[in-house]
Amino acid sequence: MGWSKWRAAFIFGPLKAQSKLSVFFTMLLLFTYLFYCLNGYCDSLPTPVYYVHRTVSHDGLRTEQPGARNVSSASSVRQQPLNRSRSAAQSAGISIANSFGSKKFPQAVIIGVKKGGTRALLEFLRVHPDVRAVGAEPHFFDRFYDKGLEWYRSLMPRTLEGQITMEKTPSYFITKEAPRRVFFMSRHTKLIVVVRDPVTRAVSDYTQTLSKSPGLPSFQSLVFRNATAGLIDTSWSAVRIGIYAKHLESWLRYFPLSRFLFVSGERLVTDPAGEMGRVQDFLGIKRVVTDKHFYFNQTKGFPCLKKPEGSSRPRCLGKSKGRPHPQIPSEVLLRLRDFYRPFNLKFYQITGHDFGWN
Numbered sequence: 001m002g003w004s005k006w007r008a009a010f011i012f013g014p015l016k017a018q019s020k021l022s023v024f025f026t027m028l029l030l031f032t033y034l035f036y037c038l039n040g041y042c043d044s045l046p047t048p049v050y051y052v053h054r055t056v057s058h059d060g061l062r063t064e065q066p067g068a069r070n071v072s073s074a075s076s077v078r079q080q081p082l083n084r085s086r087s088a089a090q091s092a093g094i095s096i097a098n099s100f101g102s103k104k105f106p107q108a109v110i111i112g113v114k115k116g117g118t119r120a121l122l123e124f125l126r127v128h129p130d131v132r133a134v135g136a137e138p139h140f141f142d143r144f145y146d147k148g149l150e151w152y153r154s155l156m157p158r159t160l161e162g163q164i165t166m167e168k169t170p171s172y173f174i175t176k177e178a179p180r181r182v183f184f185m186s187r188h189t190k191l192i193v194v195v196r197d198p199v200t201r202a203v204s205d206y207t208q209t210l211s212k213s214p215g216l217p218s219f220q221s222l223v224f225r226n227a228t229a230g231l232i233d234t235s236w237s238a239v240r241i242g243i244y245a246k247h248l249e250s251w252l253r254y255f256p257l258s259r260f261l262f263v264s265g266e267r268l269v270t271d272p273a274g275e276m277g278r279v280q281d282f283l284g285i286k287r288v289v290t291d292k293h294f295y296f297n298q299t300k301g302f303p304c305l306k307k308p309e310g311s312s313r314p315r316c317l318g319k320s321k322g323r324p325h326p327q328i329p330s331e332v333l334l335r336l337r338d339f340y341r342p343f344n345l346k347f348y349q350i351t352g353h354d355f356g357w358n
Ligand SMILES: Nc1ncnc2c1ncn2[C@@H]1O[C@H](COP(=O)(O)OS(=O)(=O)O)[C@@H](OP(=O)(O)O)[C@H]1O
Pocket: 113, 114, 115, 116, 117, 118, 119, 120, 170, 203, 204, 205, 207, 265, 268, 269, 302, 303, 304, 316, 317, 320, 321, 322, 323
């Protein structure tokens, strides 16, 4: 080696070593970041925030602290990141490596009504690429509120930018505390209520209970408090759930009417594409689910999906959806119809929509 080569090695040697070192550290950083992301830790970086409402809310009611350890109380309206801790799925050891997106609180919830057609609506919505929904009913705002909002969020599917997270739990509509709790999660939550003729709904509800307890007394013996006087028993849940106006009033103390969409359970059967058009508009997503997605299954007597989510084969809802109802004496049904009439009218008046049940 000549003198000039020795000189070059002397001058550039330390520089080469430096650049090697910086490449090494950059790689190390990259690998560490990738490792963390693949294990779900990146979820805690882009924080979905929600507003913690004042301890005393606008209507003077005290707001609750869900699973108190998760959310600190706030004396004024302020933003609170809610995803510091790792999700329950992770702590339960469920591998979520190689998954994308993050778990967010639902921006839209199907809050009711039981036996209204809520499963059909959710399954139809799941066909939409911009909707991701929990399959099972989480029952967070009625049964599991003590588990805290972090637990609730961990149940949600991962969503990418622009996708909507959804869930359905029909019992929320009649749960006294649910409006306040949902409001506490986010006042911007969109609320969908699938409503169905309360008389048919009551019979459907009874049919479901009967399928689980075959020894159940007859519908007519449960529906009356005093059969001779024709007094309806409003303490029976199958009757109470159908007084929609009353339940809606509790929700309207927290949410304006514009935050609700009322889906007709009847139209969801006779014109699923039409009703889905309204739902997609309300959610602010493209009308992707159209009449092309449905076919009418003659055996089932209901519309079914040509290609449900995650399948390329046509599928109808299960046996417990769309089952035959027992025969109820017509005078019993007429009496029940009379009972609901004023409540239905009130409901039409509040919602500005005549559902045609009378
Ligand atoms: N496409 C389609 N297929 C099957 N069933 C359909 C469909 N669309 C609406 N429905 C009606 O949905 C009723 C059940 O309502 P829900 O899903 O809200 O019930 S539940 O509260 O979740 O148990 C169910 O009530 P029943 O007829 O009493 O079984 C159906 O009438």
